[in-house]
Amino acid sequence: MTTVHITGSMLLQLVVSGLLAGGLYALVALGLSLIFGVMRVINVAHGTLLMLGAYTTYWLFTLTGLNPFVSLVVSMPVLFVVGVVLQRLFVHRVVEAPELSSLLLTFGISIFIANVAMLAWSADYRSVEFLTGSFLLGPIALSKPRLVSFVVALGLTGLAFLFLHRTKTGKAIRATSQHRDVAQVCGINVRRIDLITFGLGAGLAGAGGSLVSVMFAVYPEMGQVYVFKSFLVIVLGGAGNYPGAFFGGLLLGLVEGLASLFLTAQLSEVIAYVLLVIVLLVRPTGLLGGRT
Amino acid sequence: MTARAGVLAFLLVAVAGLAVVPLFASGYHVTFIIQVFMWMALAGSWNLISGFTGYVSFGHVAFFGVGAYTGALLITKAGWHWLPAGVAGAAPAAALALVIGYPCLRLKGPYFAIAMLGLNEVVRALVSYFEGFTGGGSGLSLPPILSIAPVYYAMGGTAAAVTLLTYRIITSQFGLRLLSIREDEVAAEVMGINTARLKLYAFLLSAAFPGIVGGFYAWYASHVEPLSVFPLLTTITMIIMCLFGGKGTVFGPVLGAGLLSVFQELVWARFLFVHQAIFGALIVGVVLLIPRGILGVLQQRYQLPRSI
Numbered sequence: 001m002t003t004v005h006i007t008g009s010m011l012l013q014l015v016v017s018g019l020l021a022g023g024l025y026a027l028v029a030l031g032l033s034l035i036f037g038v039m040r041v042i043n044v045a046h047g048t049l050l051m052l053g054a055y056t057t058y059w060l061f062t063l064t065g066l067n068p069f070v071s072l073v074v075s076m077p078v079l080f081v082v083g084v085v086l087q088r089l090f091v092h093r094v095v096e097a098p099e100l101s102s103l104l105l106t107f108g109i110s111i112f113i114a115n116v117a118m119l120a121w122s123a124d125y126r127s128v129e130f131l132t133g134s135f136l137l138g139p140i141a142l143s144k145p146r147l148v149s150f151v152v153a154l155g156l157t158g159l160a161f162l163f164l165h166r167t168k169t170g171k172a173i174r175a176t177s178q179h180r181d182v183a184q185v186c187g188i189n190v191r192r193i194d195l196i197t198f199g200l201g202a203g204l205a206g207a208g209g210s211l212v213s214v215m216f217a218v219y220p221e222m223g224q225v226y227v228f229k230s231f232l233v234i235v236l237g238g239a240g241n242y243p244g245a246f247f248g249g250l251l252l253g254l255v256e257g258l259a260s261l262f263l264t265a266q267l268s269e270v271i272a273y274v275l276l277v278i279v280l281l282v283r284p285t286g287l288l289g290g291r292t
Numbered sequence: 293m294t295a296r297a298g299v300l301a302f303l304l305v306a307v308a309g310l311a312v313v314p315l316f317a318s319g320y321h322v323t324f325i326i327q328v329f330m331w332m333a334l335a336g337s338w339n340l341i342s343g344f345t346g347y348v349s350f351g352h353v354a355f356f357g358v359g360a361y362t363g364a365l366l367i368t369k370a371g372w373h374w375l376p377a378g379v380a381g382a383a384p385a386a387a388l389a390l391v392i393g394y395p396c397l398r399l400k401g402p403y404f405a406i407a408m409l410g411l412n413e414v415v416r417a418l419v420s421y422f423e424g425f426t427g428g429g430s431g432l433s434l435p436p437i438l439s440i441a442p443v444y445y446a447m448g449g450t451a452a453a454v455t456l457l458t459y460r461i462i463t464s465q466f467g468l469r470l471l472s473i474r475e476d477e478v479a480a481e482v483m484g485i486n487t488a489r490l491k492l493y494a495f496l497l498s499a500a501f502p503g504i505v506g507g508f509y510a511w512y513a514s515h516v517e518p519l520s521v522f523p524l525l526t527t528i529t530m531i532i533m534c535l536f537g538g539k540g541t542v543f544g545p546v547l548g549a550g551l552l553s554v555f556q557e558l559v560w561a562r563f564l565f566v567h568q569a570i571f572g573a574l575i576v577g578v579v580l581l582i583p584r585g586i587l588g589v590l591q592q593r594y595q596l597p598r599s600i
Contacts, residue, residue, distance in 0.1 A: 100342070108572045228406060277391075
């Protein structure tokens, strides 16, 4: 290995690109975290829903030329409906069941959807070439699609927090995730909250997919890594801690960005994995503590 | 005749029948049965951790792949005979299980399942990265095998060993304790069961056998490469075979592997994505409609002993 001289601007560049990626991780993880918080279900199909969001944007862009960021207006509601349907048909049957059932069920759903997508759209890599190039900010180059995606992801995460804290439904979701039975006793229709939460989680995954599509290739198995990474973000932030998930996302992006100094891209997933194992060993309740 | 004697007689006949198959059957049939043995051993291994404790392993193929590389390396670089090289695949597979299982199985909840979801990609990335040792993306080639009959017996022996071990476990205190973890882990702990340790033991056993199967597979396939020994489909297949036949039973994985292998061979193998989509739908269907699997349903309906 040749020696690399690490300069200050290089380091800054990596920190910035890492944080940009982290904003997206936070958005996707928030969806997974909401569903887990309310139903104790880890949605293994989360990445597959992200893939559906990415294809929605891809097709709208390719067929009608719709701006990918505007297509969020379509991809989020579409995925919300997909989520509600999945919850209504399948997931609600395993909410109270042992974990094994919900894990396997969503795993099966994920395999099914991904392979139907392969049959329908082939396994080819596709791309949405919308924004290209970078803004130059002194010594740092900010890739345009990443920057815009980051801002949008941040905005959506903010809106989701506002929804959770300011609206009656949002408060009901938080109450249900704090204590399901007590929430029910207080008159909250938890079945309905389950439906809304799964729809919302799916919608956030779909939004993540739309944003990913302007940066990376779109293909049926693109979502796989995001289930694992989103879960890692939740563990970093502390399970049930929604703001924690946000910082967890930024932290994961940062670590991956800095790791690329020393390792090839091939091993970036290994870094995320080692991080998970270390956190589980040392501080399983998350770096920011558990549920707040 | 008791059910137990009946099963025993049936098994003796089946084993004797299978033992003489390579003497007269065509190469095609022997190859097919080797595949079935392989799936029986893999589905049975998955059953040891996930069927018994309820902790879902989404990355079991990683152990198979690690075993395959170990076998291939010992044969090509160290000049070992294929039989001990295949069996040696158990060691690194169990070691890997220890590294992942120790931090993840101490915790309750989905940590283990998610860690296993990422494991396969990580191991595959590492294997591809250390090219000098593993041949990178192009893999390692082994000498061609001259006779498949020995592999047939080795694979069959492994499948039988997994099944026998499952029987020994299910009729032991260890097995009852594992099942109590699946039913109610907190209650099991209150009863004084060291659940973290037992889960880890079950996981080590469940990882060792795919390592052996992988080692034999390397010799049998004469070639290993990251794409051929770490496919997600292998994990999916062992999961659905175990679920379909009946998780937490002795012969469920055997039954599931036998039935689904036949379907796979006859109908689905020609259409890869359709095949995987069917497996996905089957997992959903089994979880929702027959969570105990075929054998579980039969056990309940005919009040068969749990040790079948």
